[in-house]
Structures are given as C-alpha cells and as structure tokens.
Amino acid sequence: MVLLEMEKVDKNHEKKFSLYIKGVVNGMNRTTLTNAFTTFGPVKNLDVVIAKSCAFVEFETEEAYQQALMRKEIDIPNLGTVIVEERKSKYRATKNYLSESPKVPTPITRNDDNDKGYYSLYMKGVVNGMNRQVLTKAFTKFGAVRNLDVVIAKSCAFVEFETEEAYQQALMQKEIDIPDLGTVVVEERKKKSSSRNTRNNNFRQKRSNY
Incomplete structure (x- = not known):
C-alpha cells in the first residue's frame, strides 16, 4: 500500500519542472527571485530558504525549465548572482529503500509516560x-498533530504526531513547503535518553568498585 502511494507521488513529482537555487542572500525574497526567473517563462511556484541560502523554483513548462538550467548563473539586479542546478528527487530513493528492505523504520521518540506511543520529528x-x-x-x-514546538532562535522546530502513519508520511516527504514562507526539512528526532542512561550506568559501576 505504501509503495503504491509512493509510486503515485513519484510520478507526480516527475511532472514538475523544479530547480535548486544556491547563493541566495538577504534581499533576494520571493518576489525578487520570481521576477528574475519569469524571464525564462511562467513560474508556478518559488520558495526561499534564507537560513540555508537557497531557494527552489518550479516552472510551468519544460522549455522555461531547460532555458534556466542552461543559463546556470542568473543575475539578480543589485543583489548578486545565483546558481541553478537540477533539483534531486528524494522520492525515488525512498521508494527503492522500502522495496529492498521489508523493515519499517522504527520511530525514534516515544512518550514512555503512558502506554500509547507518540511520534516526533525534528524540523x-x-x-x-x-x-x-x-x-x-x-x-x-x-x-x-499532538504537539508542535518552535525554537526560532535555532531555526528549528519539533512536531509530534499521534499516529505512526502520519509520522512516516511526513518523514518520507523530507521537504515540506510552507506557503509564502519557504521550505523546511524534516528528520528523525534523535533520542538523548540512551546517552544519559549510559552515563548513569558508568557512575554506578564506579561506585560499586569502591
């Protein structure tokens, strides 16, 4: 079932004419970049991730996509030059991983305070x-969504789902578009309790030696 859904998403993704833009600096907002890339053809969508100095542009036609890709370096008036590259598809890699391995990734974070597990991702x-x-x-x-905490000082957030299905779908998506604001990247949230337990065990062993 999951593989069929991923194949459907993968096919839809292949129809998009999307490019990765690097070298984005302050002042290169969505409007400025859209105006610059419209010279190649109609722009369907453009997301800026200023925290990573990059952006993603999606054209409505393959012709516009190819022209921008061949140009490589695009001048943004009064702000500098950006470099465009093909946007790598992460859906195909995820689909292959699922087909090769029968194992389903185990959620990293669970709430041990009760019997019900919750599924948390780092953003x-x-x-x-x-x-x-x-x-x-x-x-x-x-x-x-059970809970969501934003740590704007560190440009990150944590989202906690109530079901494993929601957790897995978000994790497979990897890059989530936030309308008019940019794109965030989601990853498995690392569990810190294991290292803390190791330190406690080492401390107990030292005490037992005295």
Whole structure:
C-alpha cells in the first residue's frame, strides 16, 4: 500500500519542472527571485530558504525549465548572482529503500509516560513567520498533530504526531513547503535518553568498585 502511494507521488513529482537555487542572500525574497526567473517563462511556484541560502523554483513548462538550467548563473539586479542546478528527487530513493528492505523504520521518540506511543520529528530551516499555528496547519495534512514546538532562535522546530502513519508520511516527504514562507526539512528526532542512561550506568559501576 505504501509503495503504491509512493509510486503515485513519484510520478507526480516527475511532472514538475523544479530547480535548486544556491547563493541566495538577504534581499533576494520571493518576489525578487520570481521576477528574475519569469524571464525564462511562467513560474508556478518559488520558495526561499534564507537560513540555508537557497531557494527552489518550479516552472510551468519544460522549455522555461531547460532555458534556466542552461543559463546556470542568473543575475539578480543589485543583489548578486545565483546558481541553478537540477533539483534531486528524494522520492525515488525512498521508494527503492522500502522495496529492498521489508523493515519499517522504527520511530525514534516515544512518550514512555503512558502506554500509547507518540511520534516526533525534528524540523530545520524554520524562519521568521513560521509560527506554531502556521507549521501545525502545514503538518496536519499528514495526520493528527499532538504537539508542535518552535525554537526560532535555532531555526528549528519539533512536531509530534499521534499516529505512526502520519509520522512516516511526513518523514518520507523530507521537504515540506510552507506557503509564502519557504521550505523546511524534516528528520528523525534523535533520542538523548540512551546517552544519559549510559552515563548513569558508568557512575554506578564506579561506585560499586569502591
């Protein structure tokens, strides 16, 4: 079932004419970059991730996509030059991983305070404007969100789902578009309790030696 859904998403993704833009600096906002890339053809969507000095542009036609790709370096008036590259598809790699291995990734974070498990992801690339309400709305499309915390000082956030299905769908998506604000990247949230338990065990062993 998951493989069929991923194949469907992969086919839809292949129809998009999307490019990766690097070298983005302050002042190169969505409007400025859209105006620059419209010279190649109609722009369907453009997301800026200023925290990573990059952006993603999606054209409506293959002709516009190819012209921008061949240009390589695009001048942004009064701001500098950006470099465009093909946007690598992560869906195909994820699909191959699922087909080769029968194992389903085990959620990293669980709430041990009760019998029910919750599924948490780490989110990076968070910028000003991506508040709790905005991000919750974006992630609710994957399933019920139990909790979401934003740490704007570190340009990150943590989202916790109530179901494993929602957790897995968001994890497979990898890059989540936040309308009018940019794109965030989701990863498995690392569990810290294991290292703390190791330190406690070492301390107990030292005490037993005395």
